[in-house]
Amino acid sequence: MVADVRVIEELKAAILRGDFAPRQRLVEIELCEQFDASRFAVRAALQALEADGLVERQRNRGARIREIGIDEAIEITEVRQVVEGLIARRAAERVSDAEAESLAAIGRAMHAAVAAGEGVEYSDLNARLHASLRDIARHEKANGIIAHLHGQMVRHQFALSRVPGRSKVSVVQHQAIIDAVIARDGDAAETAMRAHIASVADALRGIG
Amino acid sequence: MVADVRVIEELKAAILRGDFAPRQRLVEIELCEQFDASRFAVRAALQALEADGLVERQRNRGARIREIGIDEAIEITEVRQVVEGLIARRAAERVSDAEAESLAAIGRAMHAAVAAGEGVEYSDLNARLHASLRDIARHEKANGIIAHLHGQMVRHQFALSRVPGRSKVSVVQHQAIIDAVIARDGDAAETAMRAHIASVADALRGIG
């Protein structure tokens, strides 16, 4: 209950990996076998993941994978827009010289990856950039909310990375964020980040 | 576990009412007696409130009321600043004529309450204004996050309302938000809301 972190993490990883389809039922006994755990641990994990927004439960009807539609994904992105804007601002206010250089290096690697057409490499760097900014900002509440929202977005994030030409656009936006942070310009960093995520939201609207 | 909503709500209400001191231990059996519930229901409630950020639990050590220090309260307020900014913007974009008039009425009542020195009445109207904006914005994700953060702020919110002269300042800010929303000016509404909550953050920093 406080409990078996292993089951929680394995189940969460499985969901994020896409092992389960949206709205698929999660029968407790089946999960017990799959993860070799007691029903108790499984229930605790389901409850934890419900709080995470990854599964939904109805009384006496059990748990199922929560389906996150395009509308909800857009709402999530709108919130991310402002919260990551806050993070970017704080990062610009607090970044050290060493951290600034590290960000610049990520920017160079991104340009290289786009030039080489390395899609997965680029999306990896994308994740690293955002994570670095969170580390630099050290804003626990904001970081926690982003982590929470991110878990619900994986499926759509994947769909987005398949949209052709996106990396060409976003690399420019990423560079603007990096430049603003290195220049210690909080206003510019927030603006750049918001513009970046606004274009993500637009891309989502394009899919829907 | 999916469970006994009554216990969850009663316990939550008790915490928000301030029946328990920060860092006070919550012994399961005592709560069973207090709320006339099984240990099972109490555990489920504790787990739910842990997800709410109101209690913290350590393995084999039980639950206690989570203490939210001034630093954390400031972080919460910073996040609120940008998320409520988003809400204000959306409210300005979507407000109907009837809703606009209702907001204007709240504004008039606020001026009256401040003029009459009605402190509790004013803080009531304050809550109603923010709630109305959330209703108008209809942004589920943003509203959910605000609700979540609000629960953790009650104690500090109370402390703030005791700061002399705050209502005189904030009534002007509130009016600016109302005017911007009624004018359907999203940019202005977001700016006004951010300025308002920035002053709340400053007041918190003043306390600490």
Place this chain on the structure above:
DNA sequence: ACCGACAATATTGTCGACAATACATGGTTC
């Protein structure tokens, strides 16, 4: 063939009992 009522099955919800753990107490040794 279709619909409703009823029975059978599958699945989840709840409880009580016990195990595991942390904390307090007191006693022993140096």
Place this chain on the structure above:
DNA sequence: GAACCATGTATTGTCGACAATATTGTCGGT
């Protein structure tokens, strides 16, 4: 007298069994 270990107690963690509920399948009637 202080530090350390052993014992006891309070509290939480886990499990298995059973109850409650939903879902599926079957049958008879129309």
